[in-house]
Amino acid sequence: MKAKWWGGLVAVLTAAAAVFTLAQPAQAAAGFTVSGTRILDANGNAFVMRGVNHAHTWYQDRTPQALADIKALGANTVRVVLGSGQRWGPDSAANVSAVISQCKANRLICVLEVHDTTGYGEQAGAATLAQAVDYWISIKSALDGQENFVILNIGNEPYGNGSTATNWTADTKSAITRLRAAGFQHQIMVDAPNWGQDWQFIMRDNAASVFAADPQRNTVFSIHMYGVFDTAAEINDYLGRFQTANLPIVVGEFGFDHSDGNPDEDTIFATAQQRGIGYLGWSWSGNGGGVEYLDMVTGFNAAQLTTWGQRIFNGANGIKATSREATVFGGTTSPSPSRSNSVSPSPSVSVSPSPSTPTGACTATYAVTNSWPGGFQGTVTVKAGAAAINGWTVSWTWPDGQRFTNSWNATVTSSGDAVTARNAGYNGRLAAGAEASFGFTASRGTTNTAPAPVTCAAS
Template sequence: MRPRSTRRRLLGGLAAFLIAVTGLVTVAAQPAQAAAGFTVSGSRILDANGNTFVMRGVNHAHTWYQDRTPQALADIKALGANTVRVVLGSGQRWGPDNAANVSAVITQCKANRLICVLEVHDTTGYGEQAGAATLAQAVDYWISIKSALAGQERYVILNIGNEPYGNTNAAGWVADTKDAIVRLRAAGFEHSIMVDAPNWGQDWSFTMRDNAASVFAADPQRNTIFSVHMYGVFDTAAEINDYLGRFITAGLPIVVGEFGHNHSDGDPDEDTILATAQARGIGYLGWSWSGNGGGVEYLDMVTGFNAAALTSWGQRLFNGANGIKATSREASVFGGVQPTTPATSPPTSPPVSPTPSASTPPPTGKACTATYTVGGQWGGGFQGAVTVKAGNAAIASWTVTWTWPSGQRFTNTWNATVTTSGDAVTARNAPYNGALAAGASTSWGFTASSTGTNTAPTVTCAAA
């Protein structure tokens, strides 16, 4: 997304899309060598544990709103996201965000159990936007802050540059992208690398689509993810399904790195984007949390960085059909690992100290305990977490139950399959966090409403 301005669309783009007959070449997409973090296998993205990971998240404009980042990440997580794409400046137009700055962002992402996609925004619209950085300059920046990224491959995906070509000489994207990937690998980066499409990210010329296989093959680690931005060019179901489907058929990983419910260059079909992504196991990252200007303020998900003030776009993305709340699953690399700091509550009041409830006694044999804590409260709501711990024997699954004592009700949950009937709550493990070794633990979280009284329930845990 280009900040504080509108994007342009070439008049021939839609026609070119509809008459295109060139397809992607199917390639073997297994990693060429073991990686320390994320890898790709065919069209799937795998986390460091080898489990499929599907991005469900949003973009946050960190480089312009750095003081907002800690609370924004906590609020994004509280609404159910598993990924955040973070805008950085490399110094050509914004920033630079130095190694210490980036290291702090990564720490905050990990504390909130969010996968961190880091992107350089200065490349936006190169060749058409005055002052835009080249991909080579973006690589120089990544190398300059390598100290912040080394060892973070389990939690960080490196998005080389945002929308790195405009509509001018988009064909140059191919060679420049290959060169950028090769330089990063030669510099020792083992992260999954994400590459944005040209044409302001929308690839109406199909430059990325038709050259994706050769770009992927240029990566010595075969660990490159492709990202398309879907705005006005993608205003019909046929266009969306055709574009994404070609990557899946070719066995190449694709994500929708940005999209919106409206735009000055046309009206994106966000319902089809969400439905197709869910049906095909494709990640998506909506643009953007808050702070848009230049006439595209309608792309804010919350008003004024206030998580309690979701816009219509925010409601659609987080709470609508095929949205984040219904489909997001936390990366398994966080299973059983407690965050270094708790996710904070929305900013309407300060957080309170966690208050554990009564939990079941220490188990023997195949059993578990469940401990309920409140991490923050605000007017009419609160955020909490439940930690499940196996007893003296390994368990394959767990079920936590309780009865709300004060009429509380969930507004969002993550990392568990939760059902309710009146005050009765039943939470079962997700597919990736049910199996626990003896003494091991995992956590699931939630936000909920309350009506003045917020008595902690007594929880029980059953294991199998």
Template sequence: MKSRTRTAPRVAAVVAALVGLLVPLLGLGTPAHAAPTGFRVQNGRLLEASGNDFVMRGVNHAHTWYRDRTSSLAHIKATGANTVRVVLASGDRWTRNDTTDVANVVSQCKRNRLICVLEVHDTTGYGDQSGATTLSRAADYWISVKSALAGQESYVIVNIGNEPYGNSNYTRWTADTKAAIQKLRGAGFNHTLMVDAPNWGQDWAFTMRDNAASVFAADPDRNTVFSVHMYGVFNTAAKVNDYLNRFVAAKLPIVVGEFGHNHSDGNPDEDAILATTQRLGLGYLGWSWSGNGSDVGYLDMVTNFDPNRLTSWGRRIFNGANGIAATSKQAAIYNGR
């Protein structure tokens, strides 16, 4: 009895060791998530696959409504931009951009040495806007066009849904955003993901700001970037500085995914947006190249898609202080190409 009592722990230890070796081999353990293969977030910064820090300097392009204007990508590149945020539609509100079209957009971005941020616009103002759809539906769209995006992790960032939630039920943003991120990761997406704020992107209730850490932690890849849209809510330098500095202090990645020099809801401080993002080394994507409706036509950067007809807003963002021409650096992956 004594002998058995003494040897039992040794036998148990050996068995435990063998099980410890066998379980991973049998796939019974919880596997570590694959490291990002392209863009990745590290210490609050967006890095390329090479490890180079990447700061977005670019504009939005309304591709889904102007599908014959792919030549605009070359014109956008000519301004010095390193990124373009491309409007797509899931088919819930506007005509769906199919897999072939998405693949062509990605190809055109790469041909013009632009990083491609792709976004689903059908989520805009969900809860306030008739026809707007959910982040879950947007995630389903991305899964349906996955074949156009697989292997493009060094060139493409997936912006899950534009301005999800208006000013109604926006507190649901946190749970819905986490669920959409996890749906895409579960479907095998290894891309850097971008998530827009609620309140029509402007986060005036600070839902995104105050829950960003938990949303970031809910991504098994820890590879999510936050995007705020700065229009009338951000009408002073103090508001711009406070909002962006809080993310930087928390080491959470933030970009200004849309902004303008004027808007129907107030007068954004574009000088402060440009200066603050430059000082903090944060990305910005102005709205928008061309094709805005008459009610916000002043947000066109060029007239009628003509790159030789810059508007006052175009001159400001491209050629003004802290603008694209002065501050943009091409993505390292394109250097030498």
């Protein structure tokens, strides 16, 4: 279970640290890269993480359904908890390969993290960063070739609040150097010490030198925001310093409440959106150790969003309103993800992609990408014709009484069986021949005939 102990921490954040700067060279166009404060996907497009954490190593049978549900609620990223064998696991190369495949099937960017390092120096049995690197090297076969879809988070919250936290800088540099020497080309993410909250400003004040230690200059910093970050001033000051220093940062964990204090989640959401900073909330479901209130859904049931779940998915500056799918998934149809052991898959549904019907200067193709008893997931791909378009509207009529339960990357309205989907603000303008896609989940009966025709009108 996820639990944090802050050792009586009384955090007073100050504005006393000097601004650090570092020039960043151009990056090779393979996998995720860093450009100043921005994260770029493999196509060179800016990517802002909007997602959640999932405790895979403790709830492996829940992972396939959890990833499908997380995607259905609009996320573009999932941070996956792995065990390296010191406290949990180890999760084998085959296990990790399956997780990556499930992330890709659901069009989710996969941030993989070793959780055994949590609170090293204060937490009995916690792994060192060096041991985390040993684990990554041991499963390298599962990670090679996945640079477009996977980010390596070396170790979760790698130090507690004791004197060993000062070792974070040297040990993090060593870990990055070893990973690169072993041939890892992935973007690397590093967590802050002090149980991830960096109240001693060790990560903040040494981030530039850690970034410089990466020969690929492709390291992203991750801050975890709980009780230390309970005012707008603290949040804006911390995140702002990284951006002033031209360094990339994400909020790798945060919540709406915590036993060590009450985070200012509204400012975290608003500041992240304003500054183009990614965030990954903790966590989907299965919390213990007194932080059960951080479950986003009850009992892994996506139909039972908690207060925190409603806030992060449906609230102001939340996932549904701000998430954009990584362009490495654009214009493709994902294979069907595996189902959870707790839910029997429905018999195979023979649904061929609906033929597209040109209307104006675009076409639309409808496909079912996943199916289960009483529901299914679909993707609609819009393609511009011989000329660029400024927007698109897709329409169809359900033939078997299907009904939407959620959608992402489009504004969808319906009246009875009639459906209209319009582009979001960010994916309407398409160059000639370019594609955009939107996804949805819907309920169904015993039959699930694809609608035809599916029409596209350009504007």
